[in-house]
Amino acid sequence: MQTIKCVVVGDGAVGKTCLLISYTTNKFPSEYVPTVFDNYAVTVMIGGEPYTLGLFDTAGQEDYDRLRPLSYPQTDVFLVCFSVVSPSSFENVKEKWVPEITHHCPKTPFLLVGTQIDLRDDPSTIEKLAKNKQKPITPETAEKLARDLKAVKYVECSALTQKGLKNVFDEAILAALEPPEPKKSRRKLLESSAEMPSGPSAPSSLLVSSVTVSALLPSAFSSLSLSRLLSVAQNCILPSLHFPVFYGS
Numbered sequence: 001m002q003t004i005k006c007v008v009v010g011d012g013a014v015g016k017t018c019l020l021i022s023y024t025t026n027k028f029p030s031e032y033v034p035t036v037f038d039n040y041a042v043t044v045m046i047g048g049e050p051y052t053l054g055l056f057d058t059a060g061q062e063d064y065d066r067l068r069p070l071s072y073p074q075t076d077v078f079l080v081c082f083s084v085v086s087p088s089s090f091e092n093v094k095e096k097w098v099p100e101i102t103h104h105c106p107k108t109p110f111l112l113v114g115t116q117i118d119l120r121d122d123p124s125t126i127e128k129l130a131k132n133k134q135k136p137i138t139p140e141t142a143e144k145l146a147r148d149l150k151a152v153k154y155v156e157c158s159a160l161t162q163k164g165l166k167n168v169f170d171e172a173i174l175a176a177l178e179p180p181e182p183k184k185s186r187r188k189l190l191e192s193s194a195e196m197p198s199g200p201s202a203p204s205s206l207l208v209s210s211v212t213v214s215a216l217l218p219s220a221f222s223s224l225s226l227s228r229l230l231s232v233a234q235n236c237i238l239p240s241l242h243f244p245v246f247y248g249s
Contacts, residue, residue, distance in 0.1 A: 001043075003052045004176045005074055006169075009097050010081030011089040012060035015115040015159055019081065020055055022159040023169055046173060053173065069104050076176035077152075078110035079168065084137045084156065085119045085129065090145075098149050109175045112146040113168055114139070114156030 008016045021029050024040050042053045056075075058068050080097045082089040093112065101110060119125045120136045129135055139156065146154035152175040157164035 001050050001052050003054065004173060005054045005056065005076045006079065006172050006176070007056040007058065007071055007075045007077075008079045008081060009058050009068070009101060010060055010079075010113075010115075011083075011086070011092050011097075014060070014081050014083040014086060014089045016060070016081050017057055018159040019079075019113075019115060019157070019165070019168070020057055022162060023165055024055070026162075028160050044173065046177070051173070053169075069100070072101065072104045075105055075108050077172045078105070078108060079113045079172055080110050080151070081113045081115050082137070082142075083116045083119075084114045084142070085116055085122075085125050087129075087134050087137065090137050090142070094145065094149065098151075109152045111168070111172055111175060112142060112149070112151040112154045114142050114154065116158065116160075117156050117163065118158040118160050 008020065010016055018029055020040070021027070024042060039057070040055050042055065044051050044053050056071050058064070058071060078101050080093055080101065082093050084090075098110070101108065114137065126136065139154070142156070143154045145151075153171060155164065155168050155171050157168050159165060
């Protein structure tokens with residue numbers, strides 16, 4: 001079975017952990033969210049073939065700047081996250097996160113991911129930003145930054161409502177599987193006849209038909225290679241759990 005390693009980076013408190021928990025369990029964490037997401041090995045069906053997708057959360061705080069890169073080796077795709085209602089996290093994409101991942105993994109593709117889009121039109125959030133002479137980040141602004149930084153593309157989502165959530169990981173898988181050239185043959189293989197909405201949250205193709213959470217792995221394993229991680233997962237005593245993928249937007 002082929003493997004895909006996906007590492008999620010970005011400032012603290014932008015919703016990285018909620019993003020992963022909502023995707024893998026179909027539930028938004030309402031009470032306790034750990035600082036570091038316990039790594040999951042999940043099985044995804046792509047074009048009728050099973051792939052193992054390793055999801056790695058990282059801590060965005062400066063205290064972890066030296067430890068964080070230990071999870072970067074053998075990464076197939078990065079998700080660089082910012083909150084659309086946190087201009088400082090958006091600024092740090094350019095100032096910190098893209099320079100960091102390109103330093104350690106210069107040839108690894110990355111997506112720019114806007115989180116918490118459910119707050120973009122929230123009156124209290126808008127009012128709070130306005131007091132600091134700020135406003136939410138628009139899709140157009142984020143798309144321009146993605147082009148400038150040579151990201152594969154910009155996608156956005158809400159872990160709370162799950163709008164655009166599945167598309168984020170569909171696009172991450174597509175970026176990991178597609179070499180820069182040629183793209184047409186791989187894309188043709190993965191294309192689906194399903195029609196999806198246009199806009200920044202629309203996927204290039206409908207890739208994942210199901211997700212199976214096969215093992216919950218301790219965060220200490222984040223520094224291991226994915227092949228080693230998966231061998232540990234096979235010996236994990238937890239049963240395989242299946243969660244249906246939420247297709248709504």
